[in-house]
């Protein structure tokens with residue numbers, strides 16, 4: 001089955017978004033210098049916010065300390081592995097965070113008229129963000145020390161495919177990646 005996407009176009013000249021589907025030129029200034037978005041960037045951002053808020057509610061229930069203070073004691077919160085029993089209970093939270101992060105990355109790419117493939121891979125999407133956006137996120141999540149960027153990328157690599165690996169977890173037990181919850185929570189709340 002093929003999924004059909006309705007494309008929106010963002011004008012590179014006047015930066016407006018034409019919401020009439022099927023257009024090839026800007027409906028505001030008629031420029032043909034436009035970028036095709038798989039969906040409206042502001043809709044993507046609102047969807048991301050809704051998933052983030054839901055994830056934070058679930059986090060508040062499961063890890064109230066973590067939810068109340070994303071900045072502290074990151075290393076005191078346990079990591080979870082596929083095979084460990086509590087993972088069933090944190091799956092909805094994890095999936096909501098992962099989807100929120102993915103949609104926020106994609107929304108940012110669309111706003112900046114950066115084309116991307118329709119993948120879930122967070123490392124792939126992050127690498128496409130503007131340098132200033134990447135620096136801002138790394139600074140908020142890790143800080144600005146000499147190893148901040150490398151530290152961030154190592155952690156991002158650990159969760160980059162979590163959405164794909166975890167959403168059907170009960171059917172797909174062969175995954176072995178651990179999930180680093182504090183990083184996930186902080187990243188989602190830092191974009």
Ligand SMILES: [Zn+2]
Pocket residue numbers: 011012013014015016026027028029030031
């Ligand atoms: Zn225009």
